[in-house]
Amino acid sequence: FKAHYKEEKGEDFPTDPAVQLMEAIKAVFRSWDNPRANVYRRMNDIPYSWGTAVNVQPMVFGNLNDKSGTGVAFTRDPATGEKALFGEYLINAQGEDVVAGIRTPSKISKLHEEMPAVYDQFADIANRLENHYRDMQDMEFTIENGKLYMLQTRNGKRTAAAALKIACDLVDEGMITEEEAVAMIDPKSLDALLHPTFDAAALKKAKVIGTGLAASPGAACGKVVFTAETATDMAKAGHKVILVRLETSPEDIEGMHYAQGVLTVRGGMTSHAAVVARGMGTCCVSGCGAIKMDEANKKFELGGKTYKEGDWISIDGSTGNIYGEKIKTAAAAISGDFNRIMNWADQFRVLDVRTNADTPNDAAQAFAFGAQGIGLCRTEHMFFEADRIKAMREMIVSETSEQREKALAKLEPIQQSDFEAIYEAMKGRPVTIRLLDPPLHEFVPTDPKDIEELAKEMNISVEHLKQVISGLHEFNPMMGHRGCRLDVTFPEIAKMQTAAIIKAALAVRSRRPAWKIVPEIMVPLVGEEKELAFVKSVIDQTAKKIIKAAGSDMTYKVGTMIEIPRAALTADAIANQAEFFSFGTNDLTQMTFGFSRDDAGKFLASYYDNKIYESDPFSKLDQAGVGRLVKMAAELGRQTRPDIKLGICGEQGGDPSTVEFCHNIGLSYVSCSPFRVPIARLAAAQAAIKAKKK
Numbered sequence: 001f002k003a004h005y006k007e008e009k010g011e012d013f014p015t016d017p018a019v020q021l022m023e024a025i026k027a028v029f030r031s032w033d034n035p036r037a038n039v040y041r042r043m044n045d046i047p048y049s050w051g052t053a054v055n056v057q058p059m060v061f062g063n064l065n066d067k068s069g070t071g072v073a074f075t076r077d078p079a080t081g082e083k084a085l086f087g088e089y090l091i092n093a094q095g096e097d098v099v100a101g102i103r104t105p106s107k108i109s110k111l112h113e114e115m116p117a118v119y120d121q122f123a124d125i126a127n128r129l130e131n132h133y134r135d136m137q138d139m140e141f142t143i144e145n146g147k148l149y150m151l152q153t154r155n156g157k158r159t160a161a162a163a164l165k166i167a168c169d170l171v172d173e174g175m176i177t178e179e180e181a182v183a184m185i186d187p188k189s190l191d192a193l194l195h196p197t198f199d200a201a202a203l204k205k206a207k208v209i210g211t212g213l214a215a216s217p218g219a220a221c222g223k224v225v226f227t228a229e230t231a232t233d234m235a236k237a238g239h240k241v242i243l244v245r246l247e248t249s250p251e252d253i254e255g256m257h258y259a260q261g262v263l264t265v266r267g268g269m270t271s272h273a274a275v276v277a278r279g280m281g282t283c284c285v286s287g288c289g290a291i292k293m294d295e296a297n298k299k300f301e302l303g304g305k306t307y308k309e310g311d312w313i314s315i316d317g318s319t320g321n322i323y324g325e326k327i328k329t330a331a332a333a334i335s336g337d338f339n340r341i342m343n344w345a346d347q348f349r350v351l352d353v354r355t356n357a358d359t360p361n362d363a364a365q366a367f368a369f370g371a372q373g374i375g376l377c378r379t380e381h382m383f384f385e386a387d388r389i390k391a392m393r394e395m396i397v398s399e400t401s402e403q404r405e406k407a408l409a410k411l412e413p414i415q416q417s418d419f420e421a422i423y424e425a426m427k428g429r430p431v432t433i434r435l436l437d438p439p440l441h442e443f444v445p446t447d448p449k450d451i452e453e454l455a456k457e458m459n460i461s462v463e464h465l466k467q468v469i470s471g472l473h474e475f476n477p478m479m480g481h482r483g484c485r486l487d488v489t490f491p492e493i494a495k496m497q498t499a500a501i502i503k504a505a506l507a508v509r510s511r512r513p514a515w516k517i518v519p520e521i522m523v524p525l526v527g528e529e530k531e532l533a534f535v536k537s538v539i540d541q542t543a544k545k546i547i548k549a550a551g552s553d554m555t556y557k558v559g560t561m562i563e564i565p566r567a568a569l570t571a572d573a574i575a576n577q578a579e580f581f582s583f584g585t586n587d588l589t590q591m592t593f594g595f596s597r598d599d600a601g602k603f604l605a606s607y608y609d610n611k612i613y614e615s616d617p618f619s620k621l622d623q624a625g626v627g628r629l630v631k632m633a634a635e636l637g638r639q640t641r642p643d644i645k646l647g648i649c650g651e652q653g654g655d656p657s658t659v660e661f662c663h664n665i666g667l668s669y670v671s672c673s674p675f676r677v678p679i680a681r682l683a684a685a686q687a688a689i690k691a692k693k694k
Contacts, residue, residue: 001013021056025054028052028054029052029054031052032051032052036250036251036253036254038608038609039253039254039257040253041614042608042614042615042616043257043280045615045620047614048611048614060144060149061094061142061144062090062092062093062094062095062142062144063092063093063094064092064144064145065092065145066091066092067115067143067145067146068091068092068143068144068145068146069089069090069091069092069093069143070089070090070094070095070097070098070140070141070142070143071088071090071098071105071108071111071140071141071143072087072088072099072138072139072140073086073087073088073089073108073122073126073138073139073141074086074087074136074137074139074156075126075127075129075130075136075137075139075156076130076136076156076162076166077162078136078156078158078159078162078278079158079159079214079215079216079217079269079278080161080162080165081136081158081159081161081162081163081165081166081169082165085108085109085123085126086108086269087107088105088106088107088108088268088269089106089111089141089143090103090105090106091106091114095140095142095151098268098271099271099275100249100267100271100272101247101248101264101268101271101272101286101287102247102266103266104266104267104268104287104289115143115146118146118147118148121148122141122148125139125148125150126139131175133153133155134170134175134180135155135156135166135170135184136155136156136158136162136166137153137155137156138153138154138155138157139151139152139153140153157275157278158278159189159192159216159217159278160189160191160192160193161192161217161337161338162278163184163185163186163189164185164193164336164337164338164340164341165337167182167185167337167341168181168340168341178347179344179348179689181344182341182344182345182348182682182685182689183686183689185341185682187656187659187679187680187683187686188679190338190678190679191675191676191679192217192218192282193332193338194332194369194675194678194679197218197219197329197330197332198219198316198327198328198329198330199327199328199329199330200330201328202327202328203316203327206314206323206325206327207303207323207324207325208303208321208322208323209302209303209305209324210288210290210291210302210303210321210322211288211290211319211321212263212264212285212286212287212288212320212322213267213268213274213285213286213287213288213320214285214316214317214318214319214320215269215271215274215278215284215285215286215287215317215320216262216274216277216278216282216283216317217317217318218261218282218283218317218318219283219314219316219317219318219327220242220259220260220261220282220283220314220315220317221240221242221260221261221312221313221314221315221329222239222240222241222242222259222260222312222313223240223241223242223310223311223312224241224242224244224307224308224309224310224311224312225241225242225243225255225259225309226243226244226245226295226309227243227255228243228251228252228253228255229255230255230309231243231255231256231258231259232254232255235258236258240260241258242259242260242261242262242263242314243255243256243259243261243262243263244263244264244291244293244313245262245263245264245265245273245295246264246266246293246295247264247265247266247267247271247272247273248262248264248267248271248272248273248276249272250272253276256273256276256277256280256282257282259282260282261282261283261284261285261315261317262277262282262283262285263284263286263288263291263313263315263322264284264285264286264287264288265287265288265289265293265300266286266287266289267286267287268286268287269286271286273286277317283316283317284315285315285316285317285321285322288320288322290302290303302322302324303324305324307324311324312324312325313325314326314327333368334368334369334370338678341682342678342681342682344685345681345682345685345686346370346681346685347685348685348688348689349681349684349685349687349688350684350687350688351659351662351667351669351670351684351687351688352373352668352669353370353371353372353669353671353672353677353680353681353684354371354372354373354374354375354430354647354649354669354670354671354672355369355371355373355374355375355671355673355674355677356374356375356376356377356378356649356671356672356673356674357371357374357376357377357422357674358377358379358382359381359418359422360418360421360422360424360425362674363422363425363674364425365674365675366674366677367425367426367427367429369674369675369677369678370677370678370681371426371429371674372430372669373426373430373431373432374422374426374430374431374432374433374671375432375582375648375649375669375670375671376432376522376582376584376671377422377431377432377433378434379415379433379434379435379436379497380437380438380442382414382415382418383411383443384443387414388411388414389443390454390457391408391410392411392443393443393444393454394406394407394457394458395408395411395493396440396444396472397444397454397458397465397468397469398458401492404490404492404493405492405496408492408493408495408496409496411500412496412499412500413500415496415497415500415501415504416499416500416503416504416507417504418500419433419500419501419505420504420507420508423504423505423515423517424508424512428515428516430518431517431519432522432559432580432582432649432671433497433501433519433520433521433522434522434524434561435484435487435493435494435497435521435522435523435524435535436486436487436493437482437525438477438482439472439474439477439480439481439482440472440481440482441469441472441473441474441477442477444469444472451466451469478587478590478596479591482524482525483523483524483525483526484523484525484526484531484532484535484560485525487523487534487535487538488534491535491538494538494539494542495538495542498521498538498539498543499542499546501556502519502542502543502546502556503546505517505519505554505556506547506550506552506554509552509554517554518554518555518556519554519556519557520556520557520559520580521539521543521556521557521558522558522559522560522561522580522582523536523558523560523561524560524563524584525561525563525564525587526560526561526562526564526567526574526578527564527566527567527570528570528574529570529573529576529577532574532578533577536558536577539558543556557579557580557645558578558579559578559579559580559581559582559645560574560577560578560581560582561581561583561587561649562574562581562582562583562584562588562630562633563584563585563586563588563591564587564588564591565588565591565592565629567633568588568629568630568632568633568636569629569632569633570636571632571633571634571636571637571640572637572640573640574637575636575637575639575640575641575644576640578637578641578644579641579644579645580644580645580646580647581633581634581645581646581647582646582648582649582671583630583633583646583649583650583667584650585621585626585630585648585649585650585651585652585653585658586618586650586651587650588629588630588650589617589618589621589626589650589652592622592625592626592629593617593622593625593626597618600616604616618651618652619651619655620655620657621650621652621655621657621658621661623657630648630665631665634646634665634667645668645669646666646667646668647667647668647669647670647671648662648667648670648671649671649672651672651673653670653671653672653676653680654670654673654676654677654680655683656679656682656683656686658670659680659684659687660686660690662687663684663687663688663691664687664691
């Protein structure tokens with residue numbers, strides 16, 4: 001270590017204790033700006049400007065003799081939430097030896113045998129601390145020559161399942177209220193409970209090749225990788241990976257974040273791998289000493305077989321079992337403590353929570369997770385299937401209105417069938433359907449065979465079709481011929497989609513008279529009142545004609561997506577036409593920042609490194625810029641139409657800080673992907689609780 005210090009610093013290691021102390025203090029301050037700290041802050045929404053602090057205190061020695069030791073303990077099990085003292089310790093060791101996972105420690109219960117008086121004193125202090133803080137405590141302690149010293153206590157990190165159980169148990173024990181229970185759970189942590197677990201039948205057939213400690217629950221299946229860098233790169237390329245290490249260190253945090261699960265050879269239940277994985281909601285099996293690791297050659301041996309980088313394995317963080325194969329998974333469900341917390345959250349929240357869903361399966365999944373409707377159904381996703389894309393392409397390359405209508409007539413019944421299935425899945429709850437949005441070039445063929453086939457069907461030459469396709473090319477399609485501009489150019493598209501929506505609603509309503517179905521038709525990419533008025537007139541003429549012919553009294557709503565800065569600035573005028581606004585913050589963020597979501601990844605890392613941005617504006621709403629436009633549009637819209645319904649349906653709709661912002665500016669609902677619905681429900685409740693305390 002001294003040689004390494006001299007090589008790095010160009011001078012001998014200092015012998016003056018005062019100099020050593022000052023250098024140690026500086027090292028802690030420097031650690032605030034190292035790469036892993038910056039990654040951790042981005043993951044946990046911690047501002048760089050906060051800075052860090054250093055506590056200087058006298059130390060006691062757990063490595064003095066065999067009557068000394070050090071340990072980490074929790075007042076409840078951080079993996080399951082069970083009410084029992086949980087922890088580990090090492091005799092004749094320092095604290096770092098426990099948390100680094102270099103030595104495998106003993107369970108805290110064994111301390112009762114080795115030092116009964118110290119154990120009893122520790123158990124009493126642990127109980128007092130939990131009663132005082134009214135939450136599960138994570139404590140560090142040192143024993144010096146038979147005397148107990150408490151070093152620190154803090155609210156302990158826990159798995160999502162443990163968080164829910166602890167919150168419910170604390171309510172049942174009379175320590176906290178239901179409101180406090182809802183407020184104490186990190187909404188993002190719920191993500192760990194919302195994804196698949198191993199399929200029970202597949203698990204029975206699978207062979208266990210080894211067992212470690214069940215450090216962080218969950219099911220993980222992926223390709224073996226041996227470094228955090230490889231884990232990050234492969235995950236970004238779309239692969240599922242399991243990070244396998246001798247032991248993890250803070251440098252591995254980004255790889256652990258991207259991995260499906262973590263498997264370590266060394267370390268206990270309070271080692272770095274276990275604690276960090278639990279905090280992230282990542283599956284982890286630690287301390288599998290049977291693994292013969294060969295990190296240099298990127299392979300390990302377990303259960304009589306060698307596994308190389310890229311081989312598939314599965315790990316079960318709830319049992320500690322390791323499987324040398326790919327195992328099928330089963331969908332998650334909300335029940336027990338999870339359901340109890342969600343019911344409490346629903347009592348406190350003001351915001352409705354909808355989902356972004358384009359298929360009946362997505363809608364049904366969101367409904368099971370508690371969605372109160374669909375805030376965004378993207379109709380273009382329905383056109384890419386093999387039986388539809390041909391008709392869509394016919395429509396695009398048509399040169400007359402009659403040709404287009406003929407092609408669209410093939411699509412209308414298909415669209416109607418899709419919408420009926422979605423209305424059925426949502427069981428009468430509101431559904432907002434967005435008219436066609438993307439540029440037409442996304443639908444045209446590029447394969448020569450497909451071009452020939454389409455030319456034959458359209459009775460035109462291949463050369464002519466190629467010219468038509470070439471003519472659809474745009475230099476900046478994101479800002480080109482898409483959204484409501486398609487309906488202004490080709491009103492027959494809006495007619496067909498409106499007919500499909502209204503007919504689907506009438507059909508479902510006739511089958512389900514108890515359901516109050518009010519179709520919500522959303523016109524995308526509007527930036528001018530007259531633009532919306534034109535498309536709305538097409539919608540109204542079509543819808544009213546169909547409703548009248550059916551002899552129905554059904555009503556419908558027409559609204560728009562606010563995703564262009566001009567729409568936000570002129571929202572008072574646009575509200576003359578729109579009965580609802582839905583803020584499409586994906587495009588609004590692109591338009592406001594002036595960069596593409598698809599291309600931003602190429603330079604955002606440099607912006608993080610240089611502290612220009614601290615988070616991805618596409619995953620967390622930029623409240624200072626984009627948020628100001630949303631707030632302004634909401635206020636202007638209400639001036640014109642006081643009862644206007646206001647929602648948000650961009651990706652940020654499931655981000656807790658964005659949900660809080662939406663609550664504070666008085667939106668009606670947030671809409672997010674199906675698996676983020678419970679996160680948004682909890683975040684909405686916490687926003688309401690926090691606002692009430694102000």
